[in-house]
Amino acid sequence: MFSLERCSESGCRAYVFPGSSRCYRHSPDREQLRSGVEKRLNTESIIRDISIVGASFRSIRPISGARITGSNFSFCCFEDCDFSSLAIYASFFDFCIFSHCTFSSIDARYAVFSGSTFIDTEIHGSTIIHTNFMGIDAERCDFSSNDFYYSNFSLSRIVSTSMEDCNLKRTSFRSSITKGVSFRYSNPEEAYFRREEQ
Amino acid sequence: MRIIPHFSAEGLSNVYLVSDYQNHGIIIDPANVDSILLEMIESVCGRLDAVLITHKHQAHTAGLGTMMKIYSPRVYAYEDEICGYSTERVRDGSVFSVGDLRIEVIHVPGHSMDSVVYRIGGAIFTGDTLSSGSIGSTHSFVERALLIRGIESRLMTLDGNTLIYPGHGPLSKIGIERMLNQDLLQFESENSAGRSNLR
Numbered sequence: 001m002f003s004l005e006r007c008s009e010s011g012c013r014a015y016v017f018p019g020s021s022r023c024y025r026h027s028p029d030r031e032q033l034r035s036g037v038e039k040r041l042n043t044e045s046i047i048r049d050i051s052i053v054g055a056s057f058r059s060i061r062p063i064s065g066a067r068i069t070g071s072n073f074s075f076c077c078f079e080d081c082d083f084s085s086l087a088i089y090a091s092f093f094d095f096c097i098f099s100h101c102t103f104s105s106i107d108a109r110y111a112v113f114s115g116s117t118f119i120d121t122e123i124h125g126s127t128i129i130h131t132n133f134m135g136i137d138a139e140r141c142d143f144s145s146n147d148f149y150y151s152n153f154s155l156s157r158i159v160s161t162s163m164e165d166c167n168l169k170r171t172s173f174r175s176s177i178t179k180g181v182s183f184r185y186s187n188p189e190e191a192y193f194r195r196e197e198q
Numbered sequence: 199m200r201i202i203p204h205f206s207a208e209g210l211s212n213v214y215l216v217s218d219y220q221n222h223g224i225i226i227d228p229a230n231v232d233s234i235l236l237e238m239i240e241s242v243c244g245r246l247d248a249v250l251i252t253h254k255h256q257a258h259t260a261g262l263g264t265m266m267k268i269y270s271p272r273v274y275a276y277e278d279e280i281c282g283y284s285t286e287r288v289r290d291g292s293v294f295s296v297g298d299l300r301i302e303v304i305h306v307p308g309h310s311m312d313s314v315v316y317r318i319g320g321a322i323f324t325g326d327t328l329s330s331g332s333i334g335s336t337h338s339f340v341e342r343a344l345l346i347r348g349i350e351s352r353l354m355t356l357d358g359n360t361l362i363y364p365g366h367g368p369l370s371k372i373g374i375e376r377m378l379n380q381d382l383l384q385f386e387s388e389n390s391a392g393r394s395n396l397r
Binding site: 150 | 371
């Protein structure tokens with residue numbers, strides 16, 4: 001679990017970067033911290049307890065079977081990253097931007113992607129349960145062949161995106177805009193689209 | 199602090215194991231005790247010092263008896279007795295410690311009259327009071343209004359980065375719920391419509 005200590009910078013409520021008294025944004029050596037995290041993401045099999053908010057990462061390729069746990073990547077940008085075969089557990093990716101990224105065969109539990117934007121991103125053949133996608137914006141994405149059991153897509157805008165062959169049992173789409181979304185071979189009848197169904 | 203969520207098939211609820219770095223362990227809402235949860239306790243802290251109950255419903259307490267037989271932890275709850283075990287009663291504003299973990303109690307009635315939220319550092323354990331995108335079910339409009347008032351005044355005023363660990367469903371943050379919790383947004387819009395009708 002990442003540290004829940006607050007940044008020592010006056011008025012800043014962000015959580016500290018691991019091993020520091022300041023958050024990433026108020027650290028004097030930001031680029032060094034960012035590249036250190038990038039290196040860990042690319043080389044380590046267990047990435048845990050990181051808190052880095054508002055950083056940008058490009059072309060990340062975690063090793064197959066790597067596990068991200070108890071970490072906070074809020075407001076980060078990920079471009080051209082391949083998160084295939086990654087396990088994500090109890091980690092926060094809220095208000096992030098994922099552009100041209102791939103999540104293939106991932107195993108995500110208790111992850112948070114709320115408020116994030118997904119552009120030309122593929123999430124495929126994955127188990128993504130108990131995961132928070134509330135308020136996401138997804139356009140031209142492929143979210144097919146996934147198990148989204150008990151995940152929450154409410155208040156999202158999902159456009160021109162495939163959600164075919166997905167398990168949607170107890171998945172919430174309450175007040176979501178689903179325009180040009182194909183649910184073929186999925187079970188939307190077991191998902192929730194209104195408050196009364198929950 | 200370490201926080202490890204565990205999904206329980208009993209009532210589809212979340213059980214949380216919280217521990218400090220001296221291996222003091224707390225279980226929040228022991229919905230169901232299975233071998234995975236026991237292995238988690240043994241590997242993370244090897245002992246259990248306390249059980250915190252957010253409210254008295256079966257989906258959040260069914261495993262308490264098993265926990266008591268194995269570990270004999272102290273039980274903290276708003277009620278003085280849970281599943282036949284006497285508790286250390288908590289009230290709004292109560293503060294107590296388990297190892298290095300300082301726990302604050304926030305009483306938010308509505309879903310049930312004994313519903314409390316436990317705050318440990320920058321994390322809150324909300325039980326059925328607040329989940330991602332929704333609030334707890336209630337039996338009447340009065341209880342719903344009471345619940346929403348409590349959430350608005352006691353929880354939504356916390357820092358936006360505060361992590362939410364609910365009794366059911368995915369994790370969240372206060373900042374996310376302020377923006378996207380539909381039950382709260384709906385109540386707000388109904389209220390503002392009501393106010394403009396009165397003018």
